[in-house]
Amino acid sequence: MSPRKPASQELTQEMIVEEARKQFIEKDFHQVSMRSIAKELGCSHGAIYYHFKNKAELFYVIIEGYFAELNHFLDETVNGTDDNQTKLYHVFLGFMEFGLNHQSQYEYMFMLRSNEVDGLSQEAANLSYEKFAQSVQSLSDDQLLISDIYSAFMALHGFVAHYRGYVVSFDEAKEAAHLHAEFIVKALK
Known part of the structure; x- marks a missing residue:
């Protein structure tokens, strides 16, 4: 399991969008998940849902x-x-x-x-x-x-x-x- 982001590094919508953009370019839409985005950002997928309702x-x-x-x-x-x-x-x-x-x-x-x-x-x-x-x-x-x-x-x-x-x-x-x-x-x- 990847380490979580330190509390001092606040997860922002821009960070999520940038990571999602990279994954959508590399993979098919259906292969990208909120969990895969969260994993790369080192946060829980729940943190992503705080900023975005769904994929x-x-x-x-x-x-x-x-x-x-x-x-x-x-x-x-x-x-x-x-x-x-x-x-x-x-x-x-x-x-x-x-x-x-x-x-x-x-x-x-x-x-x-x-x-x-x-x-x-x-x-x-x-x-x-x-x-x-x-x-x-x-x-x-x-x-x-x-x-x-x-x-x-x-x-x-x-x-x-x-x-x-x-x-x-x-x-x-x-x-x-x-x-x-x-x-x-x-x-x-």
């Missing part, structure tokens, strides 16, 4: 952070100084880069299906998709159909899903990603 709530806090990172990227790109077509291209390219540089996180954000977390993570995914759709529409010269924006999103998602696990990072698929982003921009004209 799903802890997972949601982590997923929200990933979506916030992606949404921040969208905001920065839309508010940049490039022309709208270049910004649109960078939105698409950046989405693929995020997905391939954060493959485990992307899987949890957009691909994991679990009754425990679907309701929570789906809300964050929907809000992020709305941000994506608004960004694409704001950068388009014409009014786009909702189905066109969704098709662009699915094309990006398909690209990430296709390369996920076959490449270590975006750099290995960079040339294909550039061509794919150019293709989607042309398709939306």
Whole structure:
């Protein structure tokens, strides 16, 4: 049994989230438990439950952070100084880069299906998709159909899903990603 944390080292939500984040990246959602997190932190699993109601709530806090990172990227790109077509291209390219540089996180954000977390993570995914759709529409010269924006999103998602696990990072698929982003921009004209 691992030694307990000294009383002087107070267990914080940030410590729990950081350890859980590491474990969710290394293992499947179902392989991570509150006990495994507590073991690595050297505390009782009851101490974790003091801060988080259950594993799903802890997972949601982590997923929200990933979506916030992606949404921040969208905001920065839309508010940049490039022309709208270049910004649109960078939105698409950046989405693929995020997905391939954060493959485990992307899987949890957009691909994991679990009754425990679907309701929570789906809300964050929907809000992020709305941000994506608004960004694409704001950068388009014409009014786009909702189905066109969704098709662009699915094309990006398909690209990430296709390369996920076959490449270590975006750099290995960079040339294909550039061509794919150019293709989607042309398709939306």
